[in-house]
Each structure stands twice: as structure tokens, then as C-alpha cells.
Amino acid sequence: MKFSCEKLLLLTAILTAMRAAATKSPVPLLEGLLLEASDESVKISGYDLKTGIVTTIPAQVEVVGGIVLNARLFSEIIRKMPGQYVTISVNSGYAAEISSEMSEFEILGSPISDYPELPSIDGQDFLEINESLLKKMIAQTNFAVSDNESRPIHTGALFETSDGELTIVAVDGYRLALRREPLENADVSDLSFVVPGSALSEVEKIVTDGEEMVKITLGSKHILFSIGDTLLISRRLEGEFLNYKNSIPHSANFQIKVEKDELISAVERVSLIISDKLKSPVRCVFGDGVLNLYSASALGKASDECVIEGNGEELEIGFNDKYLIEALKAAPADKVNLELNTGVTPCIISPAGEESNFLYMILPVRLKAYDG
Numbered sequence: 001m002k003f004s005c006e007k008l009l010l011l012t013a014i015l016t017a018m019r020a021a022a023t024k025s026p027v028p029l030l031e032g033l034l035l036e037a038s039d040e041s042v043k044i045s046g047y048d049l050k051t052g053i054v055t056t057i058p059a060q061v062e063v064v065g066g067i068v069l070n071a072r073l074f075s076e077i078i079r080k081m082p083g084q085y086v087t088i089s090v091n092s093g094y095a096a097e098i099s100s101e102m103s104e105f106e107i108l109g110s111p112i113s114d115y116p117e118l119p120s121i122d123g124q125d126f127l128e129i130n131e132s133l134l135k136k137m138i139a140q141t142n143f144a145v146s147d148n149e150s151r152p153i154h155t156g157a158l159f160e161t162s163d164g165e166l167t168i169v170a171v172d173g174y175r176l177a178l179r180r181e182p183l184e185n186a187d188v189s190d191l192s193f194v195v196p197g198s199a200l201s202e203v204e205k206i207v208t209d210g211e212e213m214v215k216i217t218l219g220s221k222h223i224l225f226s227i228g229d230t231l232l233i234s235r236r237l238e239g240e241f242l243n244y245k246n247s248i249p250h251s252a253n254f255q256i257k258v259e260k261d262e263l264i265s266a267v268e269r270v271s272l273i274i275s276d277k278l279k280s281p282v283r284c285v286f287g288d289g290v291l292n293l294y295s296a297s298a299l300g301k302a303s304d305e306c307v308i309e310g311n312g313e314e315l316e317i318g319f320n321d322k323y324l325i326e327a328l329k330a331a332p333a334d335k336v337n338l339e340l341n342t343g344v345t346p347c348i349i350s351p352a353g354e355e356s357n358f359l360y361m362i363l364p365v366r367l368k369a370y371d372g
Contacts, residue, residue: 157194194238
């Protein structure tokens with residue numbers, strides 16, 4: 001194998017593909033990248049047996065072939081290369097010579113026959129969505145994906161298409177984030193599948209704020225995201241996902257409207273004395289036109305207030321500060337609605353004055369006498 005290409009293009013492709021390479025594995029080959037040169041392009045793949053990323057760049061290929069190189073070492077070498085162009089050639093002993101201007105490296109690789117084969121997608125069902133919109137939808141839901149492996153199905157986000165709309169839902173037992181958008185192709189089949197949150201994090205990093213379309217193809221065991229010249233393949237999560245439609249309250253005793261940034265700032269201030277070791281809820285008391293916030297821990301006490309629209313009739317409810325802040329930051333509006341019933345029932349957060357395409361549900365934390 002021998003090819004030459006632009007250093008910047010190669011480095012970008014390496015950094016993209018190595019997101020799926022294992023960092024530490026009993027199988028050293030999984031810590032590598034698969035390089036395959038053919039025609040006028042080079043394909044670079046990373047795969048940790050759960051998620052695979054394949055990206056293709058243009059190159060001047062003199063000899064077709066392939067090799068597996070250690071991802072970390074290869075990326076650092078290319079990063080430090082001085083010139084605009086890089087030449088890589090592989091001899092029969094699987095030694096890769098990497099050169100640019102006066103710099104030369106020789107590193108030992110492995111034959112491509114030893115590299116695990118990425119799964120093929122056998123499905124016909126697919127949907128297409130604008131990449132900038134997909135990026136927003138993932139960002140506004142994926143933070144609520146569970147990290148509790150005892151319920152593996154909830155370590156991913158539910159993708160559901162119905163009536164020409166895509167809904168993404170993430171839950172972790174304490175909160176729920178939902179984002180819904182119409183699809184350009186309203187004739188898409190009704191689909192329901194769960195994508196691992198770790199894979200969606202990589203998709204979010206790969207997609208841009210551009211207007212290109214991302215194609216999502218559904219296989220029997222895997223999902224394929226086609227993003228320009230890059231493919232991401234992930235296993236599907238199997239199991240029974242939460243029936244979110246029955247979990248969300250459909251009425252509220254109290255409707256509160258508040259400036260998002262003001263509430264975030266107030267919660268952040270009273271959370272300064274809360275830490276992972278000193279866990280304590282933020283006590284919220286919804287009055288007439290004002291929300292009073294309190295917190296207490298072994299470090300001390302804090303109180304603050306925030307102007308609201310509405311009257312909560314002195315309803316007291318406790319929230320995990322991290323969950324509340326993450327929800328508010330994700331809400332796509334300057335003002336948000338808070339829908340409340342009692343101090344022990346979920347709170348619904350949604351954008352104010354807009355069509356409700358984002359919804360966040362957070363379960364309260366039971367308050368004790370000394371909380372705040």
C-alpha cells in the first residue's frame with residue numbers, strides 16, 4: 001500500500017475514526033485504526049465491537065492495500081508532521097513508513113485480516129433528517145440518558161417516528177427529556193428503536209451545523225448513521241423502554257413562567273454549598289410572583305429568589321440541582337413554563353410561548369426538615 005494525501009484531511013479523519021477505537025482492550029487490535037487505500041481514496045475505520053466509525057478522504061493512491069496502525073501513536077505522528085502533505089507506504093512485513101518533508105517514521109502495523117469485520121446493515125427502513133437539527137435534538141435529550149447498567153435499555157435514547165414526526169426520548173429513572181420535530185419526508189414508516197447514548201454522543205460530535213441530510217438506516221441488530229463521508233455503526237439496544245406517554249402528567253394545578261437564565265443563575269448560586277459528597281436538594285417555594293430557593297449542607301446554608309409569573313400558593317418542592325440546571329440549559333427558549341401539581345409529583349419544564357417540541361420531566365426529591 002502506498003498513498004499521499006493532505007495532512008489536515010488525514011488528521012481530521014483519524015481523530016473522527018479513533019472515537020470508536022478502544023482506549024484499553026485485551027485485544028490490542030481494537031486500539032488500532034484500519035486503513036484501506038483503493039482507487040482515489042483512503043478509508044479509515046475504528047471499531048470497539050460496540051460502535052464503529054468509518055470515514056473516507058481523497059488521496060493519490062499508488063498501490064492499493066491496507067494495514068492496522070495503533071490509533072494513539074498514528075494520530076500523534078500525523079499531528080506533529082511538518083508539511084501539508086503526508087505519504088504512507090507499507091512493505092510486506094507490515095511496517096508503515098510515514099513521511100512529510102524531512103520527517104520520517106517507521107512503525108509496525110498488523111494485517112487487515114486480523115481486524116474484526118464491521119457489521120453490515122441488513123435493514124430497508126430508514127429516515128433522513130437535517131444534520132444541524134439532529135445535533136440539537138441529541139444535545140437536548142442525551143444528557144438524560146441513564147448510566148445505570150442494571151437497566152441497559154435506558155442507557156440509550158428512544159427514536160420513534162409517527163405521523164411524519166421524529167421523537168427522541170431519554171430517561172434515567174429520575175428525569176425524562178423529550179424532543180420532537182417534523183421530518184421533511186412525512187411518508188417515513190413508523191419506527192421505534194433505541195440507540196446507545198455513547199453512540200449518540202459520537203454522532204453529535206461528528207455532525208455539523210450545516211444543512212446536509214443524515215440518513216439513519218435501521219437493521220435487525222444495528223443502526224447506521226450516514227453523515228457525509230462518515231459512517232457510524234452502532235448496535236441497537238433491546239428491551240422494553242419506558243412507556244413515556246403514560247408517565248407524563250397531562251394536567252397541572254400550577255402554571256409558572258420564568259426567565260430561564262435568571263432561574264439558572266439562582267439555582268447555581270444556592271448550589272455552591274452542595275457537592276457530590278454533600279448531596280442535598282434545592283428547596284423551591286413557589287409564591288405569588290416569586291420563587292424562593294434554599295439549600296443546606298454541612299458547609300452551611302444559602303437562599304436566593306427569582307421573579308416568576310404566576311402563583312404557586314407556597315408549594316414546596318425539592319429538586320436535584322444538577323438535573324434542574326441541565327434541563328433549563330437544554331430548553332430552547334428564553335422563558336420556560338413550569339407545570340406543577342404537588343411536592344411529590346413530577347415537574348414538567350417546556351418552552352414558553354412556543355409550540356411544545358421540547359419537554360423535560362423531573363421527579364422531586366423528598367424534603368427533610370433541615371433541607372434549606
